[in-house]
Amino acid sequence: MKHPLHRALPFGALILSIILGSCTSISASRPASVPEKPAPQPPPPLPTQIMSQGKVPVSELSRFLKKNNPALSEEQVILMAGLYHDEAASEGVNADIAFVQMCLETSFLRFGGLVTPDMHNYCGLGSIGPEKPGERFPTAQLGVRAHIQHLKAYAYTETLRLGLVDPRFKYVKRGSAPTIYDLAGRWASDREYGKKLEGLLVRLYQSAFGTAPLATATQSPR
Secondary structure, three states: OOOOOOOOOOHHHHHHHHHHHHHHHHHHHOOOOOOOOOOOOOOOEOOOEOOOOOOOOHHHHHHHHHHHOOOOOHHHHHHHHHHHHHHHHHHOOOHHHHHHHHHHHHOOOOOOOOOOHHHOOOOOOOOOEOOEOOOOOOOHHHHHHHHHHHHHHHHOOOOOOOOOOOOOHHHOOOOOOOEOHHHEOOOEOOOOHHHHHHHHHHHHHHHHHOOOOEOOOOOOOO
């Protein structure tokens, strides 16, 4: 019985088949290359202008507050971080600056001075002495809003976007303190007040972004 003859591959096709087979086996045995990790992004510059945009997310604001006062509940720190973020944005005030000022004025919500937690006064507004411990607000939101409005009064001359709740707004010389350093001697008699805010901002940015913030042209007062 005669076997059918197999058709021989053309020589060129045979060589191409061998080459392709070799390439396939080599690529199969070669491990896939791991993409390089992108270089870490530098933190944003340290903010000094009160009328500017905050960079720290609510989650990092709340984490910073909790880290510096572990006695606070998760609900408290999330509430305060969210209020400062939203209320500051509504008036164009830098939330990072307002938040660290609250931390400075209340010792990270420990209070302990003339102002007590039930007053919802987070910036020492109207606190002069035992007979005048400070302004009171019915809710945390209105207390934060009054703080933001008072900051805006110092920093800018633009009309408020929300209804006035700060009873001491009318006593401020509008636009007299556009930077954190200008608050020294105005918001507080302490001449180092601006530097203290700067120090807290550095700590906040280190906590939020993992490295010290970049300096800005207005970082040091003249």
